[in-house]
Amino acid sequence: MAEYKRPISESEFKKNFKLKKPLMNDTEAFYESSRCLFCYDAPCIEACPTGIDIPLFIKQIQTKNAEGAAKTIYDSNWLGNACGTICPTGVLCEGACVYNHQDVQPLQIGRLQNYATTSVIDADKKLYEAGTANGLKIAVIGAGPAGIACACEARVLGYEVDIFEAKENPTGLTVHGIAPYKITNEEVLKEFSFLQNQLGFTVHYNTAITTTAQIKDLEANYDAIFIGVGLGKTSKLGIEGENINGVIGAVEFIEELRMKHHLVQVPPKVIVLGGGNTAMDAASEAARMGANHVTLAYRRSKEEKGAYEFEYDLAKSAGVKGIFNCSPVEIIGKNNVEGVKFIKTQKFEGKLHPVQGTEFIVACDLVIKATGQAKQGDLYQLIDGLEIDNKTRITINSESFQTSNPKYFAGGDAINGGAEVVNAAYDGKMAAQGIHQWLTK
Numbered sequence: 054m055a056e057y058k059r060p061i062s063e064s065e066f067k068k069n070f071k072l073k074k075p076l077m078n079d080t081e082a083f084y085e086s087s088r089c090l091f092c093y094d095a096p097c098i099e100a101c102p103t104g105i106d107i108p109l110f111i112k113q114i115q116t117k118n119a120e121g122a123a124k125t126i127y128d129s130n131w132l133g134n135a136c137g138t139i140c141p142t143g144v145l146c147e148g149a150c151v152y153n154h155q156d157v158q159p160l161q162i163g164r165l166q167n168y169a170t171t172s173v174i175d176a177d178k179k180l181y182e183a184g185t186a187n188g189l190k191i192a193v194i195g196a197g198p199a200g201i202a203c204a205c206e207a208r209v210l211g212y213e214v215d216i217f218e219a220k221e222n223p224t225g226l227t228v229h230g231i232a233p234y235k236i237t238n239e240e241v242l243k244e245f246s247f248l249q250n251q252l253g254f255t256v257h258y259n260t261a262i263t264t265t266a267q268i269k270d271l272e273a274n275y276d277a278i279f280i281g282v283g284l285g286k287t288s289k290l291g292i293e294g295e296n297i298n299g300v301i302g303a304v305e306f307i308e309e310l311r312m313k314h315h316l317v318q319v320p321p322k323v324i325v326l327g328g329g330n331t332a333m334d335a336a337s338e339a340a341r342m343g344a345n346h347v348t349l350a351y352r353r354s355k356e357e358k359g360a361y362e363f364e365y366d367l368a369k370s371a372g373v374k375g376i377f378n379c380s381p382v383e384i385i386g387k388n389n390v391e392g393v394k395f396i397k398t399q400k401f402e403g404k405l406h407p408v409q410g411t412e413f414i415v416a417c418d419l420v421i422k423a424t425g426q427a428k429q430g431d432l433y434q435l436i437d438g439l440e441i442d443n444k445t446r447i448t449i450n451s452e453s454f455q456t457s458n459p460k461y462f463a464g465g466d467a468i469n470g471g472a473e474v475v476n477a478a479y480d481g482k483m484a485a486q487g488i489h490q491w492l493t494k
């Protein structure tokens with residue numbers, strides 16, 4: 054039974070995708086900030102991958118200094134506004150809040166962070182300016198969170214920065230991939246413009262770096278190059294029927310939804326394949342687009358799924374039904390998809406095995422594959438001496454973020470294989486510092 058009616062206008066889309074963490078007003082922020090215990094050795098700082106001084110910015114909010122709070126946040130994390138609403142705070146900063154030990158609701162750190170940063174973005178407060186030009190140039194490949202963070206930090210250090218971006222919009226998966234009930238396109242792009250206006254890096258849109266000639270050109274014209282290209286398209290499943298009409302990758306499905314909103318039509322019966330956070334998002338989003346039956350199918354057990362529990366709960370609350378221990382063997386349909394044939398699985402001696410004779414078919418009109426994203430190996434091959442690991446992740450020095458080719462630095466999903474925006478923001482910032490150390494040593 055559908056929980057959501059199909060949205061046919063932007064206002065209906067917004068209603069179905071109502072923000073999970075709405076912006077706090079001044080009163081809410083004041084009262085919430087007054088709950089902070091300002092712990093010595095605050096565990097929330099440790100739990101934040103960018104190490105924001107959380108008690109300090111909360112104190113600043115409490116003393117009505119939202120601008121100071123925003124500066125504290127941005128000094129550690131260039132994507133401070135986006136992270137406030139999209140970080141999985143329950144397993145990061147808020148998960149570490151001491152209130153959890155007392156059965157008291159942890160402090161809403163993410164929303165407070167979003168409150169402070171939104172106030173400076175809306176007022177277009179100038180918090181930063183580019184450092185004195187040092188005459189050196191950095192090329193950044195990819196305008197995702199990692200690339201943006203690297204560009205901002207490098208500008209403060211006095212470098213000229215050119216970002217080369219394959220798409221027509223900046224911010225990577227933040228605008229193309231993250232669920233619309235976590236953040237809106239407007240919010241993401243507003244933070245980006247806020248940063249670009251004060252720091253003045255250049256972005257060359259619709260400029261994918263894909264050839265050796267382009268790479269040689271970058272090497273000849275820039276003193277250092279940062280790779281922040283994230284991951285690629287959804288990986289192939291390698292089963293029969295995968296190319297039938299009505300089979301789509303989760304990343305591609307979500308990107309279309311983020312760009313076209315209510316103009317995307319989701320049919321009544323949807324099967325999402327996968328057990329990670331992307332699968333939960335795709336299933337939740339299909340349900341919010343008015344699909345009557347959304348089935349999430351994962352080949353392992355419920356306990357083994359990679360997704361955070363809260364993401365699964367969110368999908369269930371949108372009407373998604375999970376089926377576990379079943380693996381897709383064939384996608385069925387003549388011209389359009391009609392269903393998926395599964396086989397039951399069980400674990401034996403630590404390995405997953407199909408159980409012969411247990412095939413069954415679930416009917417559907419759309420299959421969304423959320424079974425992982427391919428890596429950007431084709432690009433990496435173009436770069437001399439660039440070492441990648443056996444999972445096609447770029448190998449870096451964990452302190453400097455320098456790769457095995459000293460002119461190149463890297464960060465974000467390209468080095469970790471897929472994590473969170475906050476990790477990419479940290480990597481980009483640290484890589485700019487690494488570049489600075491290398492070029493000025």
Ligand SMILES: Cc1cc2nc3c(=O)[nH]c(=O)nc-3n(C[C@H](O)[C@H](O)[C@H](O)COP(=O)(O)OP(=O)(O)OC[C@H]3O[C@@H](n4cnc5c(N)ncnc54)[C@H](O)[C@@H]3O)c2cc1C
Pocket residue numbers: 139140141194195196197198199200217218219220223224225226227230231232235260261262263281282283284303304307330331334429432464465466467471472473474475477
């Ligand atoms: C469906 C989905 C939901 C997610 N939800 C969350 C969430 O709720 N919270 C969270 O914190 N994280 C979430 N993530 C993870 C998060 O989006 C990523 O970890 C983060 O965006 C990685 O940043 P990045 O800069 O490394 O890569 P990306 O964001 O992928 O950006 C890479 C950029 O490089 C560009 N590019 C790629 N190749 C080239 C090339 N050859 N030349 C030029 N440009 C190129 C791309 O167009 C893109 O703009 C989600 C991911 C997915 C897939």
Ligand code: SF4
Pocket residue numbers: 100101102103104105107130136137138140142145146147162163166475
């Ligand atoms: S960046 Fe994310 S993890 Fe760090 S304090 Fe902010 S919301 Fe928490």
